[in-house]
Amino acid sequence: xxxxxxxxxxxxxxxxxxxxxxxxxxxxxxxxxxxxxxxxxxxxxxxxxxxxxxxxxxxxxxxxxxxxxxxxxxxxxxxxxxxxxxxxxxxxxxxxxxxxxxxxxxxxxxxxxx
Amino acid sequence: xxxxxxxxxxxxxxxxxxxxxxxxxxxxxxxxxxxxxxxxxxxxxxxxxxxxxxxxxxxxxxxxxxxxxxxxxxxxxxxxxxxxxxxxxxxxxxxxxxxxxxxxxxxxxx
Numbered sequence: 001x002x003x004x005x006x007x008x009x010x011x012x013x014x015x016x017x018x019x020x021x022x023x024x025x026x027x028x029x030x031x032x033x034x035x036x037x038x039x040x041x042x043x044x045x046x047x048x049x050x051x052x053x054x055x056x057x058x059x060x061x062x063x064x065x066x067x068x069x070x071x072x073x074x075x076x077x078x079x080x081x082x083x084x085x086x087x088x089x090x091x092x093x094x095x096x097x098x099x100x101x102x103x104x105x106x107x108x109x110x111x112x113x114x
Numbered sequence: 115x116x117x118x119x120x121x122x123x124x125x126x127x128x129x130x131x132x133x134x135x136x137x138x139x140x141x142x143x144x145x146x147x148x149x150x151x152x153x154x155x156x157x158x159x160x161x162x163x164x165x166x167x168x169x170x171x172x173x174x175x176x177x178x179x180x181x182x183x184x185x186x187x188x189x190x191x192x193x194x195x196x197x198x199x200x201x202x203x204x205x206x207x208x209x210x211x212x213x214x215x216x217x218x219x220x221x222x223x224x
Contacts, residue, residue, distance in 0.1 A: 004157075031210045033210070033211075035214075042214045042215060042216055042217070043158070043212075043214040044214075045211060045212075048210070048211070050210075058211070090157045090158070092157075092158075092212075094210060096210065097208070102148075102160035102163070103150075103158075103160065103210075103212055104160075105157030105158045105159065106157055107156060107157055108155075108156070108157050
């Protein structure tokens with residue numbers, strides 16, 4: 001089954017404790033991205049990757065890092081989480097190509113930073 | 115990023131058709147109109163997309179105005195499982211970024 005998986009689904013942590021949220025897709029997609037969703041602000045893109053070793057900032061990249069060492073994986077790293085990074089995070093992927101291609105989203109990771 | 119305008123919320127009765135409108139008066143000639151929906155506690159999922167002509171798939175139909183400044187997502191028979199936030203998004207021809215607005219909250223009554 002074609003899917004995007006994220007782990008963990010729920011995480012409660014404390015300020016400053018480094019964490020990684022993993023994202024993996026099994027569709028051989030070149031493009032992957034991370035979004036965060038906050039009440040009243042909607043979904044906003046954090047980082048994206050066009051292919052292995054090619055990443056770039058989205059609209060709200062501050063406080064986040066990503067890496068793309070393998071095509072299927074795109075982890076989101078919070079080196080020193082702060083309470084304002086409490087949010088619902090979604091990973092997504094799609095084939096690179098014309099706008100006819102759909103983007104597939106993971107189930108989400110709910111992060112709480114105390 | 116081209117912007118879209120949608121009603122904040124709509125309500126429908128189960129088994130009846132639902133027409134969700136979207137205005138995109140600043141759409142460019144190469145922008146595709148995409149619709150995604152987000153069910154409660156889930157990630158967004160693709161519904162349908164189009165460029166100029168009306169489109170049908172197993173989930174919905176998309177009616178696009180002749181001047182492309184507006185479009186309507188049509189759910190032919192709403193079910194309780196269709197209750198979700200529906201997003202109308204303009205996507206550049208070779209773009210990958212999805213810019214989500216507030217969307218329309220669809221409530222379906224039994």
